[in-house]
Every structure is written in C-alpha cells, then in structure tokens.
Amino acid sequence: MLGCVPSSPPRPRRPWVPRHVRITRSAADLPHTAEIVRRCEAAGVSDIEIERGDRLTGLRRAGERETYARAKQTLAVVVAPPSLLRPQPIPPSADWRIDLARGCPAHCQYCYLAGSLTGPPLTRVHANLDAVLAEIPAHAGQGHVTSGTAERGHEGTTFELSCYTDPLGIEHVTGSLSEAIARAGRGELGEEVSLRFTTKFDDVAPLLALEHGRRTRVRVSVNAAGVAGRFEGGTAPVAARLAALRSLGLAGYRLGLTIAPVMPVPGWREEYGTLLDLAAAELADVPDLDLTAELITHRFTPGSKEVQLQWYPGTKLDMDEEQRSEKRSKFGGVKFVYRRDEMAQLKAWFTTELGRRLPDARILYWT
Ligand code: SF4
Secondary structure, X not given: OHHHOOOOOOXXXXXXXXXXXXXXXXXXXXHHHHHHHHHHHHXXXXXXXXXXXXXXXXXXXXXXXXXXHHHHOEEEEEOOOHHHHOOEEEOOOEEEEOOOEEOOOOXXXXXXXXXXXXXXXXXXXXXXXXHHHHHHHHHOOOOOOOOOOOOOHHHOEEEEOOOOOOOOOOHHHHXXXXXXXXXXXXXXXXXXXXXXXXXXXXXXXXXXXXXXXXXXXXXEEEOOHHHHHHHEEOOXXXXXXXXXXXXXXXXXXXXXXXXXXXXXXOXXXXXXXXXXXXXXXXXXXXXXXXXXXXXXXXXXXXXXXXXHXXXXXXXXXXXXXHHEEEEXXXXXXXXXXXXXXXXXXXXXXXXXXXXXXXXXXXXXXEO
C-alpha cells in the first residue's frame, strides 16, 4: 500500500552516543583513536577513560540486565589482534569479511551476534584501522563467492564490513566506515575490490559526499512492520532506512536490500508486499540503479536462544524448536530453521513478488 510512503524524507534519528568510552593501553596512541576521541567529545561524551592495560575492566555489573544495559552504552577502543585481522570467507555474502568493529549498540531481539560474540554486548571499535584495511589489497583477486565467478565476478573481490557490527550505526563516533569507503573509492585498496555493508540505521549524510567510486554497495536491512516494530529496538524506522537508501542511490552508490530475518508472521504476504512497494517507490527515480536483494530467513541456535532469552526475557520472538527443522553444519553445530514446506512457500512468494514489484533487483541468494 503506497499510502505508507512518506511525502518528505523522514528526519534522521538522533544517532547513538555512548555514555562510556574505554580505551585500551595499546590503542591509546594510535592516530585513529585520536579521531574517535575527537568525535566522541564532539558528540558530548564526558566519560572517556584509558585503561591501565589491554583488558577492559568493570564490564560486569550486579545482574544480567545491568550488565547488558551498561555494555550497550559502552564503546571500547581496542587494537584488533592478528587473529582478527585475517579476513575470513563469508559465503554467500562476499569473498571475505573484515571487521571495523565488533558489537552493535542496537537491541534487535533476534540478532545473531548474541550467539557469535561472547561476553557483555559492548561495541569494540578497532583502532588499528590501517592494519585492518591493509588486508584488503593483500587478498585482492582471491576468494570463491564473487572473485572470478560467472554470476558475480563483475563485483571484483568483495569485502563484507557488517558481519559483526552495524558500521553505520557507530559511524559518527568512529569515522571508520567513511575512511574505508574513501580509500576504496580512490583505488588505494586495489582496482578490483569492492566493499559492502548492510545497516539498520539511516544517518547517511557523512557518506554522501565521499569519493566512493561506486566501489561500495550499501544495503539496508529491512523487514515487515510486524517484525521491525516489535524486535528492532534502537534502530531507525524502516521508512527512514529506505529514504536513506534512496539518498545513497542519488549519490551514485550501488545499493541493496537485505530482507532479514524473514519471518512468516500473521499477514506476512501483505506486510512484506507493503515493504517491497515502499522500496520500489523510494528507488523509482534513482538513475543507473544497481540493486541487489539478499533474503535470509530467521534461524537460531541453542546458544543464541539462551543468550537472547537472558537479554530479552519477555520476548515474543518465536524460537520453538518443535516447529522448526534442524540443520547441522559441517562442524556439527545445530541451527533451527523453518520447515521445508514453509521455506518453499516463502521463497516462492519472495521470488515472484520481487520480480513483479522490484524488477531491477538481482536476488543474490536465499537462505
Ligand atoms: S542492527 Fe544488526 S547488528 Fe545491530 S543489534 Fe540489530 S541485528 Fe544486531
């Protein structure tokens, strides 16, 4: 229903500002740390401290809720160790994953970071940005998802920036994302490489004037109203994310929709139909539109469920193992996905309706 399309772009929400900034000893003297501190001070953060060593202290509070709340208000500035610098394959999204940061200040109740990052959920930004980005030219030309493939070879060697964080959600206090985009745009990271990230935020103003050289694809992560409204605390409204995507398209970026996690909530066809119509309306006048779509159904693991129930004890998120199929990874891990018949219905609907409502969108994968 296009009645939902806002007549003027929604005003960007106030970006997240940490209450506490903790800097490890090793990170303290790095030039990117000075930039992060400058940005945090400009955003009004007064509690900025340098740790005595490289261990972050005082993260645990009296109870789980207090620990969670404190962590979500904390930005740690750390040096990524060599083990985290090495890019990891990240199919089906990209050839490689690199991490500008790990952790995210938002409160999405289904977030898979609950199962993949351990400890209190603070955001750790990597102060050794030069070392993180130096891995990109070192891996150019290698990879199995896009590099040299018939379907996606034109994207070059791809580097995913949003595997363990939402880089736009913390950009105004870190500056890491703009730096990466600008260096890629100037060709400093290699001629045949491209960056990609997805976001649930909308403050794209800092990205619009960058010399991105069309070497970065920005996707917005969007969902049906019944999912976004209930489970995505601390993020920008979906309409604002789509308006931001349009602005990025007008600034020449390659674009994408990450529809995730797809959930067969009551009325899902109507709700996702409304979402696709809204996206189509926003992108209708973007010149040279290069649009992809990635479709990811909801899944959970025993570990992620346990953490999510601790963090969000009243959640209405459906995590009933009885209603799901078990999927085993090659390393023996278990995840619970929708049953085969439900998956088939969802996939058929999205394939048809994306083709009908957003014919320019290339579906990269369904999972
Ligand atoms: S915005 Fe993304 S990374 Fe952040 S909490 Fe939500 S799902 Fe997780």
